[in-house]
Every structure is written in C-alpha cells, then in structure tokens.
Amino acid sequence: MTSLEDVYREIDAAANASNRDRSDITLIAVSKTFGADRIEPVLGAGQTHFGENRVQESQKKWPDLKAKYPNAVLHLIGPLQSNKASDAVALFDVIHTVDRDKIAKALSAEMERQGRKLDVFVQVNTGREQQKAGVMPEETRAFVERCRTVHNLSVRGLMCIPPIDEDPRDHFALLAEYARESGLSDLSMGMSADFPIAISCGATHVRVGSAIFGARDRT
Numbered sequence: 001m002t003s004l005e006d007v008y009r010e011i012d013a014a015a016n017a018s019n020r021d022r023s024d025i026t027l028i029a030v031s032k033t034f035g036a037d038r039i040e041p042v043l044g045a046g047q048t049h050f051g052e053n054r055v056q057e058s059q060k061k062w063p064d065l066k067a068k069y070p071n072a073v074l075h076l077i078g079p080l081q082s083n084k085a086s087d088a089v090a091l092f093d094v095i096h097t098v099d100r101d102k103i104a105k106a107l108s109a110e111m112e113r114q115g116r117k118l119d120v121f122v123q124v125n126t127g128r129e130q131q132k133a134g135v136m137p138e139e140t141r142a143f144v145e146r147c148r149t150v151h152n153l154s155v156r157g158l159m160c161i162p163p164i165d166e167d168p169r170d171h172f173a174l175l176a177e178y179a180r181e182s183g184l185s186d187l188s189m190g191m192s193a194d195f196p197i198a199i200s201c202g203a204t205h206v207r208v209g210s211a212i213f214g215a216r217d218r219t
C-alpha cells in the first residue's frame with residue numbers, strides 16, 4: 001500500500017514540523033464509494049480507522065469487514081437523518097456530524113437502547129455556507145453544552161469541512177478556537193488536499209480518502 005505509506009509519512013512530517021506527538025493524530029481512511037475488495041488491502045496493511053459518509057452503503061460492506069477485522073473503528077463523516085440513527089449506532093463507532101438537537105436526541109436514545117456509547121463530534125459550519133451542514137459558529141458552545149447535559153452525549157470534539165474556494169487554514173484556526181471555548185480537545189479536520197495544514201493547526205483526526213484510495217466517481 002504505497003499510497004497509504006505516503007500518507008503516513010506526510011502525517012509524520014507534519015507532526016514533526018509542528019512539534020506534535022504523532023500518537024495524538026488519527027488517520028481516518030475515507031473508503032466511501034469503494035468496495036470491500038479495495039478496503040481489505042488497507043485493513044490488511046494495518047490501518048484501523050475508516051470513514052464512510054452513507055449509512056446504507058456502509059451496511060452493505062462493513063458488517064463482513066468488521067467481523068474479519070475486529071479492531072476496525074468506523075467513523076460516520078456524512079450527514080445523518082434521525083430515522084437512520086438506529087442503524088448508525090449499531091454499525092459505527094464514532095459520529096462526526098452531530099449538528100442539531102433532533103439528531104443528538106435520536107442518537108442518545110439509540111445508544112441507551114442498544115447499550116452502546118459512541119463518541120461524537122459536533123460539526124460546525126465555519127464558512128456559514130447555506131447548503132452545508134453544521135451548527136453556526138455562534139451556536140457551537142450552547143449546542144455542545146446541550147449535547148452533554150440534555151442529551152448525555154460523549155462529545156469529543158468539533159468537525160468542519162471548509163468552503164472549497166477559501167484558505168482552509170482560516171477555517172481550521174477558527175475550529176480550534178471554538179473547541180477551546182467549549183473545552184474540547186479533539187479536532188476532526190483536513191482531507192487529502194490539506195491534511196498537513198490541518199495538522200499544523202491542531203487536527204487530531206484527519207479524514208483522507210482519494211490520497212489513499214485514488215479518485216472517486218462521486219463524492
């Protein structure tokens with residue numbers, strides 16, 4: 001897995017350059033759109049964290065893969081509808097896209113029902129884009145607090161997807177600031193094009209797809 005090793009090397013270099021502990025950075029290999037045949041070699045190479053953006057697609061490939069690789073940790077990085085909360089809690093280990101009370105409540109109820117406690121990230125719409133998911137920056141602190149106290153969720157950190165036409169560094173810095181204000185340590189930010197920059201801004205979870213798996217037909 002040359003491409004995977006290349007990404008590992010780039011993460012090492014970025015961590016070194018900003019004097020960060022490499023063990024504080026988790027690579028999430030984003031395998032959306034790719035079949036089990038493409039995912040297995042990456043699992044076989046020792047990669048454990050994977051990201052998917054659709055619940056239904058994940059249900060087709062991950063139960064078998066997880067049975068075969070019990071150490072695999074599966075992250076939901078795409079939008080979640082509350083009617084899929086039950087399936088999401090059953091299959092995923094970490095949810096990165098909590099952004100409204102309805103979802104927080106549904107996840108919490110399902111975790112209770114299934115006896116599974118997942119870690120979650122709150123997604124922040126740092127670019128205030130109309131079409132994009134995430135809480136507005138000024139709502140972040142209050143929403144994180146409600147997730148903790150009202151919904152009893154275990155909030156690990158914040159997640160963002162910067163606008164494609166802006167310098168991601170500004171958005172990564174904003175997310176780090178919002179996390180500090182909410183007393184959160186983890187930052188899910190950085191994709192194939194900008195994960196070294198994200199690491200320099202404090203990312204603890206980088207979500208890298210095409211740099212590992214190659215180009216996709218769809219997003």
Ligand SMILES: *Cc1c(COP(=O)(O)O)cnc(C)c1O
Pocket residue numbers: 030032053077078161190191192193207208209210211219
């Ligand atoms: C697809 C996706 C990624 C990975 O994107 P690449 O550019 O292929 O690395 C990361 N985060 C989210 C939320 C995604 O949907």
